[in-house]
Each structure stands twice: as structure tokens, then as C-alpha cells.
Amino acid sequence: MHKPLTSRTAAQALVDQLVINGVEHVFCVPGESFLPVLDALKASPITVTVCRHEGGAAMMAEAIGKATGKPGICFVTRGPGATNASAGIHVARQDSTPLIMFVGQVERSVREREAFQELDYRAVFGSMTKWTTELDDADRVTEMVSRAFFTATSGRPGPVVIALPKDVLSERSSAVNAPAFTQVETSPGAEEMTELAALLAAAERPLLVLGGSRWNPAAREQIEEFATRTGLPIATSYRRGTMFDPLHPCYAGDLGLGPNPKLVARFKSADLIVMIGGRLGEIPSQGYKLLDSPAPQVKFVHVHPGAEELGRVYRPELAIHASPIRFIAALSKLDIAPSAEWRAAAEAAHAEYLAWTETATPQPGDVNLGEVMTWLRDNAPADTILCNGAGNYASWIHRFYRFRNYMTHIAPTSASMGYGMPAAIAMQRLHPERLVLSVNGDGDFLMSGQEFAIAVQYKLPIVVAIADNGMYGTIRMHQEREFPGRVSATELHNPDFAAYARAFGGFGATVEKTADFAEAFAAARASGMPSIIHLKIDPDAILPGATLSGIKKAALEKA
Known part of the structure; x- marks a missing residue:
């Protein structure tokens, strides 16, 4: 007692x-x-x-x-x-x-x-x-x-x-201490796994989609081994890209904002979709258009740790109430015969992913955010943690940066602005030995920019990149589509963000040409201080491969 x-x-x-x-x-x-x-x-x-x-x-x-x-x-x-x-x-x-x-x-x-x-x-x-x-x-x-x-x-x-x-x-x-909590894991039943094996065996064009939370490095390793053995193509959900190695030959890409059209087509042509851990919400489902609700037009297997999510939007062919960790462990033990057809589809999908993400697209202005992301992809350590909030600038992250290690991307699937700065502070506190990047838009950053003072206070050497195009870019893009030429409430007047960093006691640099980014980044790292790199982005560069003026022109022609 x-x-x-x-x-x-x-x-x-x-x-x-x-x-x-x-x-x-x-x-x-x-x-x-x-x-x-x-x-x-x-x-x-x-x-x-x-x-x-x-x-x-x-x-x-x-x-x-x-x-x-x-x-x-x-x-x-x-x-x-x-x-x-x-x-x-x-x-x-x-x-x-x-x-x-x-x-x-x-x-x-x-x-x-x-x-x-x-x-x-x-x-x-x-x-x-x-x-x-x-x-x-x-x-x-x-x-x-x-x-x-x-x-x-x-x-x-x-x-x-x-x-x-x-x-x-x-x-x-007078309350006694309670024991430490333990994670409650739910495991799939043998009958469900047998039915899943039968569905996979009968499928010609299956696609597995990984999402949600409650994963760990072991589950990622097991799903990669399963894909290697079977040849099954694997996609990830919105901002869940760290659940699978992007350079694995079975990786097909991510279903987020601005996804590869070829991946969307591959999802639509699949004869079996297996959603593991996630909800297949509005963003990964492309506005609830990839699957019909409530009865999907394709065989749909939904694996989720929350029983209340199963059948909530889509009625699955097979519902499996299990945490991703336990489900992946059971999946790895299934006797699934390797399929040459699956492997060929996975290799084609991976080639499409590489072609989509390898080289930055041209964009207006002297700073190409895609080239900045590819430089970071090729030069930052593999265990670098990248944090970001919401805005069109994130499209270049999703498309051109590759998250090789588990949980190296910390970003809100709710697309909440102001997240990247606080998240980076938390990650640097959690992992003081690792490089932590905070990538932000200008409107995004100033929703929580005061937290830079905390990075200085605790001597956290995060590197903050701010893509400054002088507007709430995402809203402006939609505004030009719906009300072309009628700009209202989307323009911003920004400070000198490099001077802002120095005012707090950090390091600041301004980049007006893509070629200058590497030097600014090296100087930020060498300073050992919290740093801000102010990227001057042309307002016309609104999305990879798209311009604001082009969107406006198309909307006017349609009108």
C-alpha cells in the first residue's frame, strides 16, 4: 500500500x-x-x-x-x-x-x-x-x-x-504518485491481416500511403524493408515525408499541396489503396476528390489507432484498428510474394518523383527559392531538422528538399502560420547538437518573430531563412484567381530582417542573389548565434513553375 x-x-x-x-x-x-x-x-x-x-x-x-x-x-x-x-x-x-x-x-x-x-x-x-x-x-x-x-x-x-x-x-x-504512463498500443487481429494479405495478392496496382502520428524509427525501417521485399509502391501524406526514405526505389512521393500530377494520376488508377496511420483528410485527398465519400470507388483499407476515425469519412473495404507501430510489425511478417508488376510500377513512380523534385524550376527574380532548397538538400547534414509554418514558400520545401532521416521535418499539417520559429526553438532545445533550420515566409515569420529573442536568450544557434515577397502570398494567389487585379488586404511592408536579427543580438544577412546564399549560410553557421537570412523574393514567383502574373492573366482571360 x-x-x-x-x-x-x-x-x-x-x-x-x-x-x-x-x-x-x-x-x-x-x-x-x-x-x-x-x-x-x-x-x-x-x-x-x-x-x-x-x-x-x-x-x-x-x-x-x-x-x-x-x-x-x-x-x-x-x-x-x-x-x-x-x-x-x-x-x-x-x-x-x-x-x-x-x-x-x-x-x-x-x-x-x-x-x-x-x-x-x-x-x-x-x-x-x-x-x-x-x-x-x-x-x-x-x-x-x-x-x-x-x-x-x-x-x-x-x-x-x-x-x-x-x-x-x-x-x-496527500495524493500518492501515480506510475509513469505507458503508451497503449492496439494490434491488428489475425483475421484482418489475413484479409489484407488476400486483398494485396489480388491487387494489380496497389498503393500504400503513410500518414498520421504514432510512428517511430523502427516502424519506418520495417516498412522500408517490406517495400524492398515486395516491390510495393509507397507514398506519404501531407507533411509526413519523414516516414519513408525519399531515395528508396519504392518511394512515389507525397500527397500534399501541389503534388506531382503523375502521383495523383497513379493514386486514381490504383485498384487498392492502403492508408496507414493517417486520416486521408482534405489536403492529401486533394479536397476529398481522390476517393468518393462515403463509398470509395476503389478498394480502400484504412489502418488507424483511433477507432472513431474508421468509417468517419470513407467506408473502408477493410478497417484495421491498430497503431502504425503494431500494424507495420504485423505487416512485415506477412508472407506476401514479391511482384514484378508492383516493382516495375514502384520504379516508374520513383523515377517520376525524382524527375519532379531533382532540379529547381526557373522563377522570376534573382533569388530562386527552389535552388536554395536544393542547395540545402545537398549540403545540410542528413540529420538537420527543418521547421516551417504555412505559406506558398513551403511549396519549394515540399518539392525540392528531401528528408532522409526520421522526424527531420517539423511542420503543421493544419498549415498554421507562425509555427516555424517556435518549432525550431523547441527542436534546438531537444537536440542541441544538431542543425535546426526555420524556413518562413515574411507574413508567416512575423506572427511569431518575437520568439527570436528566446533563441538569443538561450543561445540557440538556429538558422532562420525568411522568404520575403512583401505580401501574404497564398491569399494573394487565390485573390488573383478569383478577383484578378483587385488587390485588397494582402500587401505587406516588412522590416530589414537582417537588422531585426542584429537588434535582438543575433546574426543577420541579406541575400539578393541565389549565388550568395551559400556564403550567407556559412557565415550564419560560423557565427554560432541565432541567425536570420533575409531572402529577397520576387513577388511574381508565387509557386514552383507558376507566376502571379500568369495566374492573373489566366483569370482575366477566363472572365
Whole structure:
């Protein structure tokens, strides 16, 4: 029988549970509503990163959850702090990332009076989280934290929010420590695997698509070995490219924004689609057009760790409720005969992928972002971690950069702007020995650019590249398609980003010609400081192989 611990506060018990569950990093913007927790963290082995905005703190925690598969942890204060952090909560929800956010709350004695910065957290975050609750009893703190870890990681992972009334944190707690959480893995049944084997044996043009979360390096290695043995062609979902080696002869490419048209055609012509781990949401399904809903026109096998996702959009021929790790382990043991036809299709698909991604397309202006990406692809270490947010600039990353190692791309599938800077800070904290890149658009960067101060504060030598075209490029592109020539609310006036870096105490360089990028990058690395490389991009260079003026002209002609 556990002996009650009576000599600690609820705040100390909470921090003790974080330590027990292996938490190494916490991200926060401090608030008086959780001062007892900050005090308890001071004496703990946990590294605390103090952020400049709660959205940044939540995104940093989400990046940790994405990279490790274990819940990222952030603390924010009540009211404005919590609502600022909601952007990171939404990323965790759509990206299926385990995250636990602890948020301050008013004292219990003044609740429901709309006290200072009071929020009903269950109402505010209920639709974005797997579980939102409030700690009312100091003696239940270890129970609540334990449940949060299991909830955030089980089934389809996602965010959990726990509100902490200020008065509860200072109360004494007799709660015993709960054991560390363990990942709950679901395994496929023998009958499902036998049926899958039969479906594969009968398929002439199968395609496996990898996505979602809850993968690990071993699962990636096993699926690559399975592809090598069988010759099955493999594609990856939007921003899940690190799940398979892009230079493997069976790799067909990624189904994201602006995918290879030949890969889209190959998906449409397949007679069996096996979706492993992901949801085949709006982006990878190309606006829900690749498969009919609810009844796909092709045999569809859906493997997912969350039972609620099976049949939610598409009725599968075969639904397999299993985590990718356990499913891939079972798949690797199937006696699937190698197929010359599959191998030929995979080799053709891989050749198409290489041709699509090998050489940067010409673009207007003196800085070709595609050539910058191919230079980084060929010169950055294979274990470099690239972080980015959202914007048309990311199209050059997806097309021309290749992620050779597992979890070297940390980016939101929800396409949330402002993500690349916080994520890079989190990754440099997690992997201080590795090169971490943050690639951003100009509008994208300034949604969280203040976090560069944190990189300087903690001496994190991240290299930030900012593609500056003076506008919200993605929105401008759609604007020219729908309202050609009628520019409204998409133009930006930007600072000198190199000077911005120096103002914070970092290194800054401006690149106005592609040929100058390598020298600027080397200088940034040699500085040993957080760095910003300001890339001057022609506004007409809107997408690889497309121009804004061309889009506008086509729209005017159509009108």
C-alpha cells in the first residue's frame, strides 16, 4: 500500500508527476495564476523555456510532442494567456499530436462571477481537445495528470487542457504518485491481416500511403524493408515525408499541396489503396476528390489507432484498428510474394518523383527559392531538422528538399502560420547538437518573430531563412484567381530582417542573389548565434513553375 505524501503542495505534486512521466522540457509564459508551479519547477530537473507569447509556448510544446510521440508540456496563464495559446492547441488537434496544456484559473471562491481573466475552459477548448478539465481537489492532482498523459497519447493522439485554480495549487496534497504512463498500443487481429494479405495478392496496382502520428524509427525501417521485399509502391501524406526514405526505389512521393500530377494520376488508377496511420483528410485527398465519400470507388483499407476515425469519412473495404507501430510489425511478417508488376510500377513512380523534385524550376527574380532548397538538400547534414509554418514558400520545401532521416521535418499539417520559429526553438532545445533550420515566409515569420529573442536568450544557434515577397502570398494567389487585379488586404511592408536579427543580438544577412546564399549560410553557421537570412523574393514567383502574373492573366482571360 502506498504511503500518503503529506509534505507537498498540489503544485509540487503536479511537477513530481511530470518528472515521473519523463518530461524534460516545459514551455511557458509566466503568470501569477500558477506561481506555485513555477516555484516547484525551479527545484526540478525539468528545463523551462520562457517564451514571449503563449501561442509560441503552445507550438513549442506541440513540436516536442510531434517529434517524440510523448506529450509536449506548456503552462500559460488564465484568460488572455489561454486564448493566445489556442493556436497551438488547434495544431495539436489537427496534427494528432499529444500535448498537455496547464492553464491558470481564478480561485474557486469567485468562479462564475466573470472574475478577473476568468474563462470557462471546458466551453472554450472543448471542441479542440480530447479532454478539458479543471482541478478542484488538491488530492486528485496525480490522478488528473496521469489521466492526461494516457488521454493525450492513446488512440488518435491530441491535446489535453487542465485548468489550475490558483488556490488549489497552494493547498497541501496527500495524493500518492501515480506510475509513469505507458503508451497503449492496439494490434491488428489475425483475421484482418489475413484479409489484407488476400486483398494485396489480388491487387494489380496497389498503393500504400503513410500518414498520421504514432510512428517511430523502427516502424519506418520495417516498412522500408517490406517495400524492398515486395516491390510495393509507397507514398506519404501531407507533411509526413519523414516516414519513408525519399531515395528508396519504392518511394512515389507525397500527397500534399501541389503534388506531382503523375502521383495523383497513379493514386486514381490504383485498384487498392492502403492508408496507414493517417486520416486521408482534405489536403492529401486533394479536397476529398481522390476517393468518393462515403463509398470509395476503389478498394480502400484504412489502418488507424483511433477507432472513431474508421468509417468517419470513407467506408473502408477493410478497417484495421491498430497503431502504425503494431500494424507495420504485423505487416512485415506477412508472407506476401514479391511482384514484378508492383516493382516495375514502384520504379516508374520513383523515377517520376525524382524527375519532379531533382532540379529547381526557373522563377522570376534573382533569388530562386527552389535552388536554395536544393542547395540545402545537398549540403545540410542528413540529420538537420527543418521547421516551417504555412505559406506558398513551403511549396519549394515540399518539392525540392528531401528528408532522409526520421522526424527531420517539423511542420503543421493544419498549415498554421507562425509555427516555424517556435518549432525550431523547441527542436534546438531537444537536440542541441544538431542543425535546426526555420524556413518562413515574411507574413508567416512575423506572427511569431518575437520568439527570436528566446533563441538569443538561450543561445540557440538556429538558422532562420525568411522568404520575403512583401505580401501574404497564398491569399494573394487565390485573390488573383478569383478577383484578378483587385488587390485588397494582402500587401505587406516588412522590416530589414537582417537588422531585426542584429537588434535582438543575433546574426543577420541579406541575400539578393541565389549565388550568395551559400556564403550567407556559412557565415550564419560560423557565427554560432541565432541567425536570420533575409531572402529577397520576387513577388511574381508565387509557386514552383507558376507566376502571379500568369495566374492573373489566366483569370482575366477566363472572365
